[in-house]
Amino acid sequence: MxxxxxxxxxxxxxxxxxxxxxxxxxxxxxxxxxxxxxxxxxxxxTPENILEAAYQSMKDGKTKYTPAGGLPELKDAIIGKLKTDQGLTYERNEILVGVGAKHVLFTLFQVLLDKGDEIIIPSPYWVSYPEQVKLAEGVPVFIEGTAAEQFKVTAAQISEAITEKTKAVIINSPGNPTGMIYTKEELQAIADVCREKDIWIISDEIYEKLVYDGKQHVSIAQLTEDAKARTFIINGVSKSHSMTGWRIGYIAGDASVVGAMTNLASHSTSNPVTTSQYAAIEAYNGPQxxxxxxxxxxxxxxxxxxxxxxxxxxxxxxxxxxxxxxxxxxxxxxxxxxxxxxxxxxxxxxxxxxxxxxxxxxxxxxxxxxxxxxxxxxxxxxxxxxxxxxxxxxxxx
Incomplete structure (x- = not known):
């Protein structure tokens, strides 16, 4: 057989x-x-106003296909959120809405990696990072964040791990499973290394809204124009709005990469779930x-x-x-x-x-x-x- x-x-x-x-x-x-x-x-x-918005969308007959990369209205809501929360400006062609942040990451690796390309992954890491890289025929390269460093890696560690095959480094802040947050100064040092070595930055910010003890979330894309240009922000409504099962996540970043991801999505998912997209519009535009x-x-x-x-x-x-x-x-x-x-x-x-x-x-x-x-x-x-x-x-x- x-x-x-x-x-x-x-x-x-x-x-x-x-x-x-x-x-x-x-x-x-x-x-x-x-x-x-x-x-x-x-x-x-999930908050009641979001449930009601989803129900109303179904009653209004909004149950058909949408554009592969997401509803324009949802992209606009995401653009508004990024402007309000991070002071960042994006266009619709720099946004893709996917079937959860996990699938957005999967799609990103599929369009970003050729066989043997390396992705630097700080450890401890979210379980799916290395598996998704391997599925794209890439190579996960691990660097350790120790308890002494609050489980965070340094710019020097990243610099040492970069080779000619390195395509990107993943930064997850606040982190899963560590719960730790990178400071603005730590992110700036990492951004400087990525600029010097000319690699992408994948910034997983899914826990952005869950910060404690007066700490502040900073997106590495906020720091400089160069950092923004080489950063892919990954986020969604799963954790912030208790919408894990609705499966809505997004990426914000380079238009050519997002365009390739949109093409791939058109042949894999067709589009994110329509009802979930209307729920996400309310999540971002409604009361917080x-x-x-x-x-x-x-x-x-x-x-x-x-x-x-x-x-x-x-x-x-x-x-x-x-x-x-x-x-x-x-x-x-x-x-x-x-x-x-x-x-x-x-x-x-x-x-x-x-x-x-x-x-x-x-x-x-x-x-x-x-x-x-x-x-x-x-x-x-x-x-x-x-x-x-x-x-x-x-x-x-």
Missing amino acids: RKQLASRVSTLTPSTTLAITAKAKEMKASGIDIVGLGAGEPDYN DAVEVMRTAFESRMNQIYPKLSAIPGFHVLKPQGAFYFLPDVKEALEHTGFASVDEFAKALLTEANVAVIPGSGFGSDTTIRLSYATSIDQLEKGLERIEKFVKDHWKA
Whole structure:
């Protein structure tokens, strides 16, 4: 029999996040009391005004095909958001709306990379970056952001990693899974290196609205005209407006690249979901009160839970500055509980203590686990109590 699968998918690693979440949901469906601290989505419903706008669009018969790159009205709403929030000016031909930020990234790599081209990926990283690069026949090049540097990489590290094959560097701020934010000064140093070495910048800003303790999100595209010209901003409504399932994301950047992405989209998705696009128009043009309500709630939960998480034996955790994740280093806990890896630790935590967390191995961080605080404070406290008991029960001197 002929080989059934294409070689391009043979090296793919399944999404650790989705795998753990699926297992937790399966256990929960069977009647087990699971505390889910794995999934990366807000626990709020989509705001009512957005739901109403989507419903009204369907009643008005707006259920047909749209342009492949998104509705002009949605592009205008995105352009307005970028102008208001970042002071950046874009034209419609520099915007593409896709089926979620994940698919926008996938499409970007498909049009940007030739076989062997390299993408620099700071570690810890979002699980899909390297897999998407590999699917485009590119090569992920990892550089490590250590806890001592708040899991952020430096301009010097990026400069050292750049070769003749380097096409771009990814910057994710606020970061998943780290919750850390790059400062304006750090971004400026990175932008200077990218200008000097003439490479693209992919700026994943999906958690832009979720920043805490008075911190400010800065887009690297804001810094200089050169930085804007070489930056692709990736963003969407999933996290900011609790619209993960609506699947609307966008890219803002170089018109020729966005044009190629639009051509590819016309042969793959035809267009983003029409109803979701009308919902996203309302998300950007309508009241933003719900965005701040969610941000405030996440910050409150983070501040309440951080001391309790830090007190668990063998856990060492930095206080997040954004997003809604903790990334504790559990190396000491592993050494004292007898688990050989964070994967084994997370699996046992789910099956024995009924708590779902994500092992850091999926993020390129073999001594950490990721916990989401995008769930109720009651669930968070229950989860931490179970984790602490689990660690203490397994602890060996």
